[in-house]
Amino acid sequence: xxxSVLAGLVGAALVGLxxxxxxxxxHPLRKLLAFNLIGSGVFLVFGLVARRGxxxxxxxxxxxxxxxxxxxxxxxxxxxxxxxxILRLAVEAGRVTLDPEAWSRPxxxxxx
Amino acid sequence: xxELLDLFCFAAISAGTFFFFAGTVGLLxxxxxxxxxxxxxxxxxxxxxxxALGLILRADSALSALKLIVIWALVLLSGASTAQLIGRxxxxxxx
Amino acid sequence: xxxxLFLAAGLIVLTVAVGLARILRGSDDVERLMAVQLxxxxxxxxxxxxxYATNVPGVEDVALGLALLAAFxxxxxxxxxxxxxxxxxx
Amino acid sequence: MSLLPYLDVGLALLIVGVAVWIxxxxxxxxxxxxxxxxxxxxxxxxxxxxxPDVALTEAAVGGGVTGVLLITAGKRLGALKSIxxxxxxxxxxxxxxxVLAALVAGALGAVIMMLPDPPxxxxxxxxxxxAGAGAxxxxxxxxxxxxxxxxxxxxxxIVLILAVVGVWSVGTDKAWGDTPAPFRRxxxxxxxxxxxQMLAPIGALIGIHIFWVGANAPGGAFQGGALLAAMWMxxxxxxxxxxxxxxxxxxRLALVAGPAVFLIxxxxxxxxxxxxxxxxxxxxxxxxxxxxxxxxxSITAALPMLVAGPPSERSEQ
Numbered sequence: 001x002x003x004s005v006l007a008g009l010v011g012a013a014l015v016g017l018x019x020x021x022x023x024x025x026x027h028p029l030r031k032l033l034a035f036n037l038i039g040s041g042v043f044l045v046f047g048l049v050a051r052r053g054x055x056x057x058x059x060x061x062x063x064x065x066x067x068x069x070x071x072x073x074x075x076x077x078x079x080x081x082x083x084x085x086i087l088r089l090a091v092e093a094g095r096v097t098l099d100p101e102a103w104s105r106p107x108x109x110x111x112x
Numbered sequence: 113x114x115e116l117l118d119l120f121c122f123a124a125i126s127a128g129t130f131f132f133f134a135g136t137v138g139l140l141x142x143x144x145x146x147x148x149x150x151x152x153x154x155x156x157x158x159x160x161x162x163x164a165l166g167l168i169l170r171a172d173s174a175l176s177a178l179k180l181i182v183i184w185a186l187v188l189l190s191g192a193s194t195a196q197l198i199g200r201x202x203x204x205x206x207x
Numbered sequence: 208x209x210x211x212l213f214l215a216a217g218l219i220v221l222t223v224a225v226g227l228a229r230i231l232r233g234s235d236d237v238e239r240l241m242a243v244q245l246x247x248x249x250x251x252x253x254x255x256x257x258x259y260a261t262n263v264p265g266v267e268d269v270a271l272g273l274a275l276l277a278a279f280x281x282x283x284x285x286x287x288x289x290x291x292x293x294x295x296x297x
Numbered sequence: 298m299s300l301l302p303y304l305d306v307g308l309a310l311l312i313v314g315v316a317v318w319i320x321x322x323x324x325x326x327x328x329x330x331x332x333x334x335x336x337x338x339x340x341x342x343x344x345x346x347x348x349p350d351v352a353l354t355e356a357a358v359g360g361g362v363t364g365v366l367l368i369t370a371g372k373r374l375g376a377l378k379s380i381x382x383x384x385x386x387x388x389x390x391x392x393x394x395x396v397l398a399a400l401v402a403g404a405l406g407a408v409i410m411m412l413p414d415p416p417x418x419x420x421x422x423x424x425x426x427x428a429g430a431g432a433x434x435x436x437x438x439x440x441x442x443x444x445x446x447x448x449x450x451x452x453x454x455i456v457l458i459l460a461v462v463g464v465w466s467v468g469t470d471k472a473w474g475d476t477p478a479p480f481r482r483x484x485x486x487x488x489x490x491x492x493x494q495m496l497a498p499i500g501a502l503i504g505i506h507i508f509w510v511g512a513n514a515p516g517g518a519f520q521g522g523a524l525l526a527a528m529w530m531x532x533x534x535x536x537x538x539x540x541x542x543x544x545x546x547x548x549r550l551a552l553v554a555g556p557a558v559f560l561i562x563x564x565x566x567x568x569x570x571x572x573x574x575x576x577x578x579x580x581x582x583x584x585x586x587x588x589x590x591x592x593x594x595s596i597t598a599a600l601p602m603l604v605a606g607p608p609s610e611r612s613e614q
Contacts, residue, residue, distance in 0.1 A: 003305045007342050008409040010309045014316055016402025021320035023394045024386055029374055033319055033332050033367070040339055040359070047346040048409065053418030059347045062437035063419040066446060069354045069438070069519055070453045073596075076358050076366075077460035080603035083370045084464040087606060090374055122211060125256070129215045132249055136222040139245070140229055145238055152241055155223075156248045163215070163252040167259055179267035180255070183274045186499065187248055190278030193492035194244065197285040200488075201237050204288075213300040217307065224311050227334060231318060231327055236372075239330040243337075250337050257304070258344055265349045265515035268507055269340065272353050272524055275500050276361035278492060279527055280333055283365040286534045287372045289486065 004051035011044030028086045032079060039075045043068045121166045128162030131155055145202050149195055156191035160184060209260035216256035223249030240281055247277045305345060312338045329371035336360030349515035350438045353507070357523035358600075365530065366604045439517050443585050447574045451563065454556040454592060457599045461552060465543055468607030474544035477605030485536040493535035500528035508593050512582075518555075518589045522596025530601045540601075543608045548598060555595030559588050 014037050021034030046064045053061030131154050138151020164180045171177040223246050230242035251270050258266035315335045322328040336359040343352035386394075420437075422445065442450045508521025533540045541548045562584055566575040576584050 003302075003345050005409065006305055006309050007346055009406055010312055010342070012402045012405035012409055013313050015405055016398040017313070017316050017320055019401055020394055020398035023398075024391055025320075026385070027325065029325060029367075029370055030320075030328060033328055036332070036363075037316055037319065037335075040335075043351075044339075044342065045405070045409065047343065047348060047351065049412070049416070050348065051346050052412060052416035053420055058420050058437055061418045061420040062441045063422075063446070065348050065351055066438050066441040067449070068348075068351050069442065069517075070449055072351075072354050072358050073519060074453055074456050076363050076600075077457050077603060079363060080366055080606075081460050081463040083366055084467040084606050087370060087373060088467045125212070125215045128252065129218050132219045132252065133222045135245065136226040139226045145235065145241075148238065149241060152245050155245055159219075160248050160252045163219075163256065167255055170259055176267050179271055182499070182503075183251065183255075183267070183270050186271070186274040186496075187251065187277055189495055190274070190281075190492065191244070191248070193488050193495075194278045194281040194285075196488040197281060197486075197492075198237055198241060201285055201288055210300055213304055217300060217304045220304075220307065220311065227315075231322070231331060236326050236330075239327060243330055243333050246334050246337060250341065254341060254344060257341070258349075261301075261345075263344055263347060263349055265510075266344060266352075268510070268514070268516055269344065269349055269353045269356060271503050272356050272507070272520065273337070273340070273360075275496070275503055275524060276357065276527055278496070279361050279531065280364045280368055282489065282492070282531055282534055284368055284372065285489070287369060 004048050007044050007051075008048030011041040011048065014038070014041030014044065017041075028089070029083075032082050032086070036075065036079060039071070043071060046071075117169050121169050124162045124166030128159050128164075128166065131159035131162065135159060146199060149198060149202075153191055153195055157188055160187050212256045212260035216253040216260075219249050219253045219256070223253075236284075240284055243280060244277065247273060251277075308338070308341055308345070312342065326371045326375050329367045332367055333360060333364035336364060350436070350517065350520070353515055353520040354523070357520055357527065361527055362523055362530075362600055362604060365527075369604070369606075436511060436513050436515065436517070438515075439511050439589075442517065442519075443588065444574075444576070444581075447559070447563065450592075451556055451559040454559065454595055457595070457603075458552055458556065461599055461602050464603055465607055468609060472608045474542055475608040476540045476542050477602070477608050489535045490537060493531045493537050497528045497532045497537070500524060500531070504528065508589070511589070512586075518592040518596060522593045523600060525593070525597040526600035529597060530604060533601070540605065543602070548602075551594050551598035552602070553595070555588075555592035558591040562588050 018034045018037030018039075018041060021037065022031050025031055025034060046068045050061045050064035050068075051059075053064065135151050135153075135155025138154065139148050142148045142151055161184050164184045168177045168180050171180060227242050227246050230238050233239070251273050254266065254273070255270050258269075312335065315331050315338060319328050319331045319335060322331065336355060339359060340352045340356040343349070343355055504521045504524035506521075507516035507524060508518055509516075511517030511521065529538075532538050562576075563574040566577075567573045569577050
């Protein structure tokens, strides 16, 4: 097994882990972290494809690598928007939750 | 001559690795946050410094060697300054 | 010679990982930050060692970037604590 | 007998271990801090994949700037002590989701083991782009970003602007036009000021260096811009410079400059060189350099604004 295949398998494991965390965690920031794990897992699979596509005198295929660079920046932008939304939600609701019923309950009267 | 340089490289990198090891041992064994911070500083400053010193001899160009020195200097600067910041935060936290 | 660099890189990553595990299991936020800083320094060292042994070009610039950002998270964190507590003494 | 495979396996285990910790940690802040460590470890893997450009981006954007964003969010959310512990899903549900996630990971792993051989590659076309339209670019990744897939890169800059607009629009009406909150400190603090004063000039130099060598070596506008943005944030945190008001004209100009120049150059290509985003031969290198320089400005302006979050009103004292 070459190092790049290993990296690809790590990417697959990260996608699985991230998916699990995304569904399991009720906390929105934990969901965001899990979502970023999925993203980086996909990037690693791209990295494997880039390494396999070594041709034309390069040690790698530059196209997938360039897409990963674009992807990292876009993932960051999306995370920033998500964080802003989560923080505003927390300020408005007085608690950090995605539970839609939390809005109909007055503040301080949280779930038992 | 080459062997002598290799020997120096070997010695510096081994010493650097040792200081990383020492830093972690300190982290595991020392009783409180401030002493643990002291142990970490050894890894930061000496560990990386010696590794960079060992690699300078293997650098392709003068610019690469210069960059290695700058890397070390930057870590020294950040390590020393953040130790101050962290120390203050720890002291305040205990009040 | 490159085997030696791998060995050194492996040892550094191992010791740093042990320290990281120890601290992440603790409960102090400031200490967790110290662990990340240790990983940052160890990471730079191991990165340089591996890259020199496998001849990846341009890795000094990656290490420069990491070294530059070594204190970044800590600064942001300390800043937040100070903003919370107000500057009592400063 | 080489040690390298063992090192690779160790690194892989370490990354998966840290990822498990991100998901499993009880404490929110522990999870966030592990994510910063995780970003750093990923930079390693990218070096092992012979992708120093990506490693640099991951270290600067993935580890550094995202780390600060998440630490800020984690600390502020952690301060809300009124949160009732949320209902955790039951064991059976967790088990079910675990099986589902394992299936997805397994399927992806199986696909990875069955990738076509010989592998498809766009490398020859990218090489042609580097030799033709992106004349004089020794770094194939920069050639791909700025020439072969230039449309992507321009739209990605527009995504950054949209994200800034999105973040700003989350603020309250009353605070509109004011400065973002997190960089405000009551008073400058000497060690932090010292660190920022030392770090920022060196960092600016390194950021511009990485931008400049991007034509021929790992680096480029993304990576250099991320480092410059980090340095700007450090100086703002130390109160060396004040954070800008979000309605400042120069800030908005800086944000739009990159995509605007890129778009103008692209449209000009239609007229001068015969197709959208084609660069006239002979002038390709200077045009690309100008586009990249303006992109650097936009990235440097956008990232701190994204980390800082929406504008918030100053507390009246």
